[in-house]
Amino acid sequence: MCDTCGCTQPDDAVTIRKAGEEHHHHDHAHDHDHAHDHAHAHDHEGRSIAVETDILQKNNLLAERNRGYFLAKNILALNLVSSPGSGKTSLLERTIRELGGGLPVAVIEGDQQTMNDANRIREAGAPVVQVNTGNGCHLDSDMVLRAVRELQPEENSVLMIENVGNLVCPSLFDLGEARRVVIMSVTEGEDKPLKYPNMFRSSQVCVINKIDLLPHLDYDLEKAKEYALQVNHHLRFIEVSVKSGEGMDAWLTWLRDEVAAAKA
Numbered sequence: 001m002c003d004t005c006g007c008t009q010p011d012d013a014v015t016i017r018k019a020g021e022e023h024h025h026h027d028h029a030h031d032h033d034h035a036h037d038h039a040h041a042h043d044h045e046g047r048s049i050a051v052e053t054d055i056l057q058k059n060n061l062l063a064e065r066n067r068g069y070f071l072a073k074n075i076l077a078l079n080l081v082s083s084p085g086s087g088k089t090s091l092l093e094r095t096i097r098e099l100g101g102g103l104p105v106a107v108i109e110g111d112q113q114t115m116n117d118a119n120r121i122r123e124a125g126a127p128v129v130q131v132n133t134g135n136g137c138h139l140d141s142d143m144v145l146r147a148v149r150e151l152q153p154e155e156n157s158v159l160m161i162e163n164v165g166n167l168v169c170p171s172l173f174d175l176g177e178a179r180r181v182v183i184m185s186v187t188e189g190e191d192k193p194l195k196y197p198n199m200f201r202s203s204q205v206c207v208i209n210k211i212d213l214l215p216h217l218d219y220d221l222e223k224a225k226e227y228a229l230q231v232n233h234h235l236r237f238i239e240v241s242v243k244s245g246e247g248m249d250a251w252l253t254w255l256r257d258e259v260a261a262a263k264a
């Protein structure tokens, strides 16, 4: 997996910063560990699977630490995953605006480069930290831990973690979230769940976005859901158009229900 796609890189290539702050800092605390991983990755043939397992195990341990922290502070953490451009940031912007502060929301933005998404979220009115992963194609639980330290989300709030747009690698990395939400836009074709089953299998909710475009496309909504259910028959669907606002009430109801359930 990531050993081949090149995203297991030293942490000093990752930057974490708040929107609106010019400075950014590198956290070198974990350089040694990753240097160690790389040594093994290039040690001799046949080691790569062991290294992957090691990286994923380390990630899972830290994810549990994050989960404990979120539980203790009553923070509902959601991991938003999708291919690039399905509308994750748009959904967050509209969610923040429609909630209007009624439910505190903080955001961690993951992208390889730029502060664009963090700036959009800040404009929408929520505290936000941007993680730039450099060559990395996913967030991991250590990046989330470091971003949370910077963000300091308040107790009894929702933490939205927008992952790097990618339907493959993010599926392998538990961030300590309570729920994983996969966003699929109707412009992507119906068969994405079959082509990228891990992402749909590891998610609990599937938001189908851009339904305002359905009249212009051949997209078969029922077929898309059928394919998604083939890989995960527990998956729940919420159809929305972030642009027109259709379906936003169902999404916000789901979100409020999750907050209530987490409290209970």
Ligand SMILES: Nc1nc2c(ncn2[C@@H]2O[C@H](COP(=O)(O)OP(=O)(O)OP(=O)(O)O)[C@@H](O)[C@H]2O)c(=O)[nH]1
Binding pocket: 082, 083, 084, 085, 086, 087, 088, 089, 090, 091, 111, 117, 164, 165, 209, 210, 211, 212, 213, 240, 241, 242, 243, 244
């Ligand atoms: N027609 C239509 N366009 C939408 C909708 N939601 C988002 N878009 C558009 O889709 C494009 C991508 O939206 P983003 O919110 O940036 O997508 P993203 O998933 O955050 O993208 P990355 O962070 O790059 O992965 C933008 O041009 C949005 O305006 C929708 O419901 N309908």
Ligand SMILES: [Mg+2]
Binding pocket: 088, 089, 090, 117, 162
């Ligand atoms: Mg985005």
